Amino acid sequence: MLGKLTNRLLLGVAACVLATGSVSQSLAVEAEVHVHLDRPSVELSPVLYGLFFEDINYAADGGLYAELVQNRSFEYYPLSNNRRLHPLSAWERVQRDGGTAKLAVVDEAPLNDKNTHYVNIALDGTGTAGIANSGFAGIVLEKDAKYDFSVYARRTEDADKAINVQLVKDDGSVLAEGSIDAVSAEWKKYELTLTASDDATKAKLVVTTTGGGVLSLDMVSLFPQETFKGRKNGMRKDLGQALAELNPKFLRFPGGCIAHGSGLANAYRWKDTVGDVAERKPNWNRWGYHQSYGLGYFEYMQLCEDIGATPLPVVPVGVACGFTRPFDKVPMEDLHIWVDDALDLIEFANGPVESEWGKLRAEMGHPEPFNLEYVCLGNEEHDTPEVRERFPYFVAAIRERYPDIKIVGTSGLGEGIPLYDLMTREQVYSSDEHYYMNPNWYLSNTRRFDSFDRNKPKIFVGEYASEGNSMFNAMAEAAYLTGIERNADIVDMTCYAPLLAKYNYTQWPKADLIWFDNTQVVRTPNYYVQQMFATNKGDVYLDNSVEMARNVVDKRYAGRVGIGTWLTTIEVESAKLNGKPLNFADWEVLGGDYDNTKSAYFQRDVRAEPAMSLAPESADGSKTVYEVRARKTGGEEGFLLAFGYDDGHYYWWNIGGWGNTQHGIEVRQNGQSTDRLVTTRGSIESNRWYDLKVELDGGRIRCYIDGKLIHDFQAMSPELCVSPTMDRSNSEVMVKLVNPSDEPVETTVVLQGGRLADEATLTTIDGPAGAVNTRESEAVQPVVTELKAARTMKLELPPISVQVLKVKLK
Incomplete structure (x- = not known):
């Protein structure tokens, strides 16, 4: 069909490369894609596309975790990279009708030994006084919605004086109100439900009382009843839904660099994040803020069930973040403590209710095991003697006690994967590689995995992004994913990172999959590409070839x-x-x-x-x-x-x-x-x-x-990137087409072999290279067009575009 055109280029299997610069094309570009429906090649992993969650950019508290009170247990304190924090962050004194009060955060007689700080409100016995919380830059309320308030309290005198709880709009109007009749002299939990009479975006929670003495408060909580999947202590419903719509097959958590911390004292210890939320030990993270750990390992695994993903927990391997100076490491004589933590985690997820950690899981409301299949050992460890010495102990211990658990190791940071030789020697199931590169790197590396040794561990692309949220970035990532699907016999899992970013609270502003504030969720072009690939994955890659013809004057x-x-x-x-x-x-x-x-x-x-x-x-x-x-x-x-x-x-x-x-x-x-x-x-x-x-x-x-x-x-001229796959259970063929050039490509798709039904759809994501989605407008979104299926189908691929042609089979 292209025989009369000049400069024919036969690509064989799909690939694309694009060097930065301009290529002037004096004739329209034409392409012919042949897909052989009867020639399947590699099987695609059932867990190829997933999510990676790290508490960066205020992704947990103030984000996915639905708690509305900030610093609810008064555990904030100044950090080296955030001196503005203090024990009363987000709190203020309330004094009405002549009443006065003094606030002090103390730890003399705490609620427990993990949650050691609380606030004392010293009352003078006149008027009304108390404390108010502004939430995370305001508390969002929905009219007629119900909110669960709870607090641990005690009082030295005037115990019969009621505690009044209000939700107050920024103009001072009261939107909800309730009271606790009396408070004991010892710590006790009190609960009530508040119903908002109107919408609000900048409300405050106000807790006041009358009388004298000292009123002590801890674990002050306000939780919407309507969470994602209706879970108590659960997730914000709109963000949870955005995750579910990505159709993830695994969730990697809790990091990321916070897993091994800025130093070992700051490492993420999963045992601090389970059990009663009032008895969890808060921590700060290397991104410069505090974590309540209300979103802990139990909630992560429960979220996995709710979005249809398998859990992929990350545990530290006895070293701190490689960027930390001085470099911190666990003495070898103490390494068994950290190894035991990894083993106990597996017991918490899968152990019987009679076991120590399986019993805790059951007490938290999940007697059935979470069916954990994978454990990820380490995150971006630098290639050091300390890592090479400690890592094998974790592998040996897990293999001995839990031989069915698949161990995901770490390749280290960067495209050079410096620890891949160690992962090969330890014969891990897969090796986790991370890189954050510019979009042209992804366009130039669609063949990265073509030459990987299939006798070595599988590859987990555990963190990647092209340093931007424009249409061009999303397209480049799509092109890279076509090369991953072609090599799905060795690339087992992939996930974009970071997942979430809160406007005005970012530590990683380069590229994030989902942006949000207290009321809005913005899906980036990158999000829609990830969704397109995850929902059109298929289970087997199909043999294909691509021919392109053009008359090109290269002015690069x-x-x-x-x-x-x-x-x-x-x-x-x-x-x-x-x-x-x-x-x-x-x-x-x-x-x-x-x-x-x-x-x-x-x-x-x-x-x-x-x-x-x-x-x-x-x-x-x-x-x-x-x-x-x-x-x-x-x-x-x-x-x-x-x-x-x-x-x-x-x-x-x-x-x-x-x-x-x-x-x-x-x-x-x-x-x-x-x-x-x-x-x-x-x-x-x-x-x-x-x-x-x-x-x-x-x-x-x-x-x-x-x-x-x-x-x-x-440098090659821009070429199409193509990935055709088949979903045998649904009798569908999905042909993904990525056009990285700034010219449209007239494309003929030829489906050879198999029997076609009449149904076909074409989903397109395109836009100007610099187009981004904002709170004001999601300019880039998928557009679905109904087509009539045929053996030969003519399509026009817009410039800088990603498409999937889906055809039903008989």
Whole structure:
């Protein structure tokens, strides 16, 4: 069908690569996708798509966890990265009708030894006084909705004086009210139900009384009765629903970096998060705020049941976060305590009610086991001797007592997966790899898993995101997922991270799947891509081929050339573009201290980051040779050869970069690095002349030092990414199509083999590359179109788009 078109490209199995830059196409692009319904290949994991929850960006308290009172047990205190916190954060004194009170958070006679702080309200016996809580920047109430209030209280005198409980709007009007008739001299829990008479977004909870003495309060709680799935101590209903609609098959929790903490004293110990919420030991996390642990391991596993996901708990392996200095580790003589914690966790999830931890699970309301299948050991551990020494003890202990549990190890942080060899040696079920890269990395790595050794552990892509929530980011992630589905025999699980982010309370603002505030939930384009893939997964990948035809003029590297440095001084003897000498007197200095008063061109500012100078001459996008002869005269690094400079977007060859340890080609945008196309180890000597050359030919970059080839990078033009799968139980074929280019692609899908029914749908997610969803508008959403199924179906793939063609089979 494409035989008469020029520049045919046969891709075979689906793949796509896109280097940053522009490719001008003078003819419409056409593609032909052949899907062989009768040629299944690899089986897709039943748990391929899941969720990762970490308490970052206020994802738990003030977020998914439905508690409306902030700092309910008065356990806040200032942190090194959040000095504004204090024991009365979110609380204020209330004084009415001439009454006065003094507030003090103390720990002399606590509720228990885990929840040690409480508030004393010293009353003067006149008027009304008490305390009010503003929640998480306001308490949201719905008209006619019911709210469960509870508090632990005691009083030294005037015990017969009632405690009045009100929900008060920001204008002072009372929306709900109830009272506790009397308070004992010892700690006791009191409960009542309040019904809101109107809506509110900035309400407060007010607790007051009359009389004298000292009123002590702890565990002050206000919980909506209407939670996700109606659970007590449960989840916020709209956020829970947003998770369920992603169709996740597993939930990884509770982190993330909080799992092993900033130090071992701060590590996440699951035993602190179970049992009565009043007896859980609160903690702070490395993201700069406190955790009530009301959302604990029991609630996580219960949430898994509610959204149809299998639990994937993460337990620390005796070391702190690798970014923490000084690095903290459990002494080997104490490691058994941490190993026992991992074993006890499995007993809590699966053990009989007669066992110690199975009994606690039953007492919490779940006598049946949670059917835990996986345990994730560690999170992003750096490659250190301490990790390599401790990790095997956890593996051996779990295998001995619970041989059916699948152990998910950690590959370490970054695409280089430094601990994969340890995971291979320990023969874990799968190895957890994390990377947060720019979107072009994902587009350039759709074949990442094609060459992985199938005899090694499976891969769990446990944290990934493309550092943005635009349509372009979402599309790049979709392209990467097509490569994962093609390699589903080795990639067993994937989950985007982070999952949740609260507006104005983020520690990770780059990219988050779901944004929210107290009243709204915003699903990002990335969310809709994850939902599309999870709800159209299928259970087997289908053999396919892709043919594309276009007439292409590649102008990827068209633009000006230049030189630069980073914390380095240099002398440049000469520069040539396609053999023509360049006159330094005409160059435009963008930074640094350049001087051409002598025979050479000097950059003398050793502090400049970077120092750039551009020639007026440009390469036109065709074959180009750019040559520079230069030497380093001082500083920390080497040379920068810029090319393809166009309105702030450019490339440079970084020679002796990264502390004079590597050479690499980078893409730059407005002075910021957006991508490393290729790197290799190497360094530059001072006071030595170097002949440097960059050759450009279409999408190819070749770089030479003194005639020796250092880099040979080939960037392909944007191609379709295709992933066809079949759901045999539902008799459906899903063909996922990702168009990463800024041109529409006229696509013919040919379904070969099998018997087609008449039903077909096409779901499309598209929009401008920079489109994002906001509280004001979700500009990017899936659009579903009904089609008539046929062996040959013609589609137009919009620019920067993700589609799934779903066809019913007879």
